[in-house]
Amino acid sequence: MNYLNSLEIIRPDDWHTHLREGDLLKCVINSYSRVIGKCIVMPNLKNPINKSSLGKEYKKEILSLINNKYFKPFLPCYLTDDIDSIDFENALKNEIFIGAKLYPINSTTNSSYGVSNIENIYPSLESLVKFNKPLLIHGEKISEDISIFDREKYFIDDQLIKIINDFPNLKIVLEHVSSEYGANFVAQTNNIYGTITPHHMILTKKDVFKENINAHHYCMPVVKEESDLVALRNYACSGNEKFFIGTDSAPHDLKQKENTNEIMPGIFSAPCSIELYTEIFDQENSLNNLEKFTSINGAKFYNLEVNKDKIKLLREKWKINQYTEYNNIKVKNFYGGNILNWRIEN
Ligand code: NCD
Ligand code: ZN
Numbered sequence: 001m002n003y004l005n006s007l008e009i010i011r012p013d014d015w016h017t018h019l020r021e022g023d024l025l026k027c028v029i030n031s032y033s034r035v036i037g038k039c040i041v042m043p044n045l046k047n048p049i050n051k052s053s054l055g056k057e058y059k060k061e062i063l064s065l066i067n068n069k070y071f072k073p074f075l076p077c078y079l080t081d082d083i084d085s086i087d088f089e090n091a092l093k094n095e096i097f098i099g100a101k102l103y104p105i106n107s108t109t110n111s112s113y114g115v116s117n118i119e120n121i122y123p124s125l126e127s128l129v130k131f132n133k134p135l136l137i138h139g140e141k142i143s144e145d146i147s148i149f150d151r152e153k154y155f156i157d158d159q160l161i162k163i164i165n166d167f168p169n170l171k172i173v174l175e176h177v178s179s180e181y182g183a184n185f186v187a188q189t190n191n192i193y194g195t196i197t198p199h200h201m202i203l204t205k206k207d208v209f210k211e212n213i214n215a216h217h218y219c220m221p222v223v224k225e226e227s228d229l230v231a232l233r234n235y236a237c238s239g240n241e242k243f244f245i246g247t248d249s250a251p252h253d254l255k256q257k258e259n260t261n262e263i264m265p266g267i268f269s270a271p272c273s274i275e276l277y278t279e280i281f282d283q284e285n286s287l288n289n290l291e292k293f294t295s296i297n298g299a300k301f302y303n304l305e306v307n308k309d310k311i312k313l314l315r316e317k318w319k320i321n322q323y324t325e326y327n328n329i330k331v332k333n334f335y336g337g338n339i340l341n342w343r344i345e346n
Contacts, residue, residue: 004287004315005314005315006312006313006314006315007290007312007313008311008312008313009291009295009310009313010294010295010296010306010307010309010310011035011036011037011070011295011307011309012035012036012037012245012274012277012294012307013036013038013039013294013295013299014032014036014038014039014040014245014246014247014273015039015173015195015246015302016042016175016195016246016247016248017039017040017041017042017248017249017270018041018042018044018109018248018249018250018251018266019041019062019073020045020251021045021046021058023326023327023329024253024329024331025065026065026326026327027251027324027326027327027329027331028251028268028270028324028331029065031270031271031324032270033066033068034344035274035311035344036071036274037070037071037072037295038072038073038074038299038307039071039072039074040073040076040098040136041058041073041075043055043058043075043076043077043078043101044078044103044108044111045058046110048080048110049075049077050078050080050113051077051083051084051087051088051091052088052090052091052094052096052097055077055091055096055097056096059073059075059096070307070309074098075097075098076097076098076100076101076136077091077097077100077101077124078100078101078103078113079100079101079102079103079114079115079121079124080115081115081120081121083124085123085124085127088100088124088127089127089131092127092128093131097133098133098134098302099134099135099136100124100128100133100134100136101136101137101138102114102115102118102121102135102136102137102138103115103138104138104140104141104155104159105142106142107138107140107142107151107220108140108220108265109220109252109264109265109266111138114138118159118162125163125166125167126167128170128171129167129169132171133171134170134171134301134302135163135172135173136172136173137155137172137175138175138220139155139156139160139174139177139182139221140152140155140220140221141158141159148222149205149224151221152177152178152179152181152182152221153179153181153182156174156181156182156185160172160185160192168190168191169191170191171191171301172192172193173192173193173194173246173301174186174192175194175195175246175248176196176200176221176246176248177195177196177200177232178221178222178223178224178232179221179224179231180227180228180230180231180232182194183228183232183243184231186235187235187240187242193242193243193244194242194243194244195243195245195246195248195298196235196236196244196245196246197219197246197248197267198247198273198276198277198334199219199223199248199267199334200224200229200232201229201236201280202276202280203223203229204223204224204225204226204228204229205222205223205225207223208223215257215263216267216332216334217267218263218265218267219248219250219265219266220265220266222265236280236281237284237289238289239288239289239292239293241292241297241301243297244294244297244298245277245293245294245295245298246298247269247270247273248266248267248269249267249268249270249334250265250266250267250268251268251331252264252266252331253329254330254331257332267334268324268331268332268333269333269335271320271333271334272333272334272335274294274344275313275340275343275344276334276335276340277290277293277294278342279340279341279342281293282341282342295307311344311345312344312345313342313343313344313345314342314343314345315341316341316342316343317339317340317341317343318340318343319337319338319339320333320335320336320338320340321333321336321337322337323336
C-alpha cells in the first residue's frame, strides 16, 4: 500500500469491552462512544448479569448516557452454575443476550461466580446451539500447578477441545487470544474465532514483571513473549476472517491499581484503542486490512449489519492524556503521556 496521510474506514465496532456501572461507567463511557459503533459489553459486574431482567436494566443504564445514533451495546449472559435455563432461552430468543460468556471460576475480575465444572453449563451450551448464538470464552485454566503464562494453552488442550468435541456446531470466540499457540488453534479449528487486543500486540511480559509489577500493564490473560506478540500481529493484520477487534478495555480506579495488595487486572485503552490498532497495522504495512479487522469480520461473525457510516484517520501526532476522571474516580489511560501517530478526525 502507498504511504497514506489519511484513511477512511467503516466505523469500527468493539467486540469485547468493559463499561462497568455507576460512576465508573459515567467516567469512561465517552471514551468508547466517541468512536465505537456496535460493542459487546462484558457482563462481569459485581453482581454478574446472568438473567434477562439484569441484562435489560444494565442496557438501560448504559443507553441513558449515550447521545449519538451509532453506539449500540450488546450483552452476553454471564454463565453461572445455577442459570435459569427458561429465562436464558427466552433472553436469547428476544435478543436481550447476544450469546453467553464463560468465565472459569476465579480466572479474572469478578469471576468468583464463574463456572467450576464445564459440564455444569452444558444445558446452556445446548440452548446456544439451538438458537445459533455464540459462546464467548475467557480461555484460561486456573490451577496451582499451571504457570500464569500457560493458562491459555492448558485451557485449550484440557477444556476447549472437549467443548468442541461435545458441541461441534457451537460457534465460539476465544476472547483476547494471547499466545501463538492460541492464535494457531483459532486459525486451524472450525467454528472458532478470536478477538485480539491492542495491548497484546504492543507489550510483552518484560513490560509487566519488573522489580515491581507494573499494575497498569497487568491484565488477564497476561501479555507473553515477543514470539506471541508477533504471531498475534501477523494474524490480526492478515485480514483473516477468524480474527477481529476486541479491545478488552477494562478500567479500574487507581485505588484498585496503586498502593494495594490486590492489584486488579485490566488495561483501559478506550481513549486511544482505534488509534493504536491503526498504528500497529501501519507498522506492519497492512493498513489495507485494518477495516476488515475493526469493522467487518466481527459483524459478519455475529450476523449483524456492517456499520453504514465511516470515520477518518489522519496521520497526525497527538499526545494521549494520562488519566480519565469523574468525581472521585481516576483511571489511568493505557499509553497515557505517549505520542500517537494517528488521530481520528472529529
Ligand atoms: C477484565 C476486567 O477487569 O473486567 N480484566 C482483564 O484483565 N482483562 C476481565 C477480563 O476480561 O479478563
Ligand atoms: Zn475482558
